[in-house]
Structure formats: structure tokens, C-alpha cells
């Protein structure tokens with residue numbers, strides 16, 4: 001069996017990482033803060049510096065896919081509303097430059113209002129989850145026109161829970177996290193789906 005490896009940058013407590021594991025990847029996470037609930041191999045480091053080192057040393061070749069969840073506070077509407085957007089550094093711009101140089105298939109995920117190309121725009125309702133949580137994914141292969149069910153934006157969606165509540169983390173499928181960690185996470189089904197698209201893409205480019 002082919003063992004694929006993913007580097008999960010800015011991994012948090014592992015919402016994205018869990019999805020890749022479900023898609024069959026061996027997962028290594030990197031975060032600048034300790035993540036005691038992260039379920040996979042973990043490296044405590046600045047993701048920008050770590051990725052730059054892996055590119056410089058050739059260590060990046062170990063990975064079949066590089067994923068990055070650059071912090072979204074600098075772009076999120078809710079941060080602008082709270083008036084603290086400028087206090088969060090933009091890692092997305094230097095991060096994209098490194099990803100474009102890394103020579104491996106890559107994925108960046110962020111809030112839809114971030115300056116990323118939405119090769120895929122995913123929502124919990126597309127996967128039968130009772131949550132409305134949009135995330136844009138920019139990929140090195142540029143998307144592929146896959147058919148996805150439309151969002152189901154019924155106003156009664158998740159009437160019982162708000163972000164930060166236990167029920168919200170559970171509804172995303174992040175049952176092993178604290179509520180606070182769940183607030184930052186993405187539902188694992190998103191990266192499970194993206195992980196399969198990455199496999200389809202790499203299989204397509206390596207098949208003569």
C-alpha cells in the first residue's frame with residue numbers, strides 16, 4: 001500500500017489533520033503553540049521558518065502534500081468588526097511564496113474573505129453536517145471542476161449551537177478538541193475530500 005505523507009502547517013488541534021488521516025495520509029503537524037490534543041506527530045515551530053528550512057535542506061521531499069491553515073484573523077470579517085485586524089500578522093502572503101517554491105503539491109485554506117483563489121469553496125452543509133462554515137481552498141493544481149452538492153443555507157441550520165460551544169465542535173466532527181480549539185478548526189470532512197482530490201491529481205500527472 002502507498003503511504004502518503006502530509007505536512008499540516010498551523011495545525012491547531014488537528015481538524016484539518018484528522019481529515020487527511022481519514023483519507024489515508026500519515027500526518028505531521030506544525031504549530032507555534034503547544035497542541036496537547038493534536039492526535040498526530042507534532043513539531044513545535046514557526047511554520048514559515050520550518051517550511052523554509054525543509055525547502056532549503058530538501059526535507060520537503062518526504063511529503064506528498066503540504067497543507068497550510070495560515071491564521072485567518074487578519075482577514076476575517078469578525079476581526080475587523082472587533083477592531084483588531086492590524087494586530088495579526090499576514091502569514092498568507094509569505095506562506096504562499098514558500099508553497100509556490102516548495103516543489104510539492106500544496107493546499108492553503110482560509111476564510112472566503114481572505115485573498116486566496118477559491119479553487120474549492122466548501123461548507124458543512126455540502127457534506128451533510130448541520131453547520132454553516134465556509135472555507136476557501138487554493139491548491140497547486142488549481143481545482144478540477146468536481147461536482148459538489150450546493151450549500152443548504154436554511155435559516156434554521158444549527159439552531160442549538162454557536163461557534164465556541166461544545167455542540168458546534170461536535171457537529172463539525174471535532175469531538176476530541178476543547179470548545180476553544182474547535183472554534184479555530186475546520187471540519188475534518190473538508191480535508192478528507194481535499195486529500196482525495198490531491199491523490200487524484202498526483203495520480204493523473206504521474207500516469208503516462
Ligand SMILES: C[S@@+](CC[C@H](N)C(=O)[O-])C[C@H]1O[C@@H](n2cnc3c(N)ncnc32)[C@H](O)[C@@H]1O
Nearest residue numbers: 010011012014015016031032046047069185186
Ligand atoms: C486557524 S488555526 C488552525 C486550525 C487547524 N487547521 C484545524 O483545523 O484544527 C491557526 C493556527 O495557526 C497557529 N499559528 C499562528 N501563527 C503561527 C506560526 N507563525 N507558525 C505556526 N503556527 C502558527 C495558531 O497557533 C493556530 O493553532
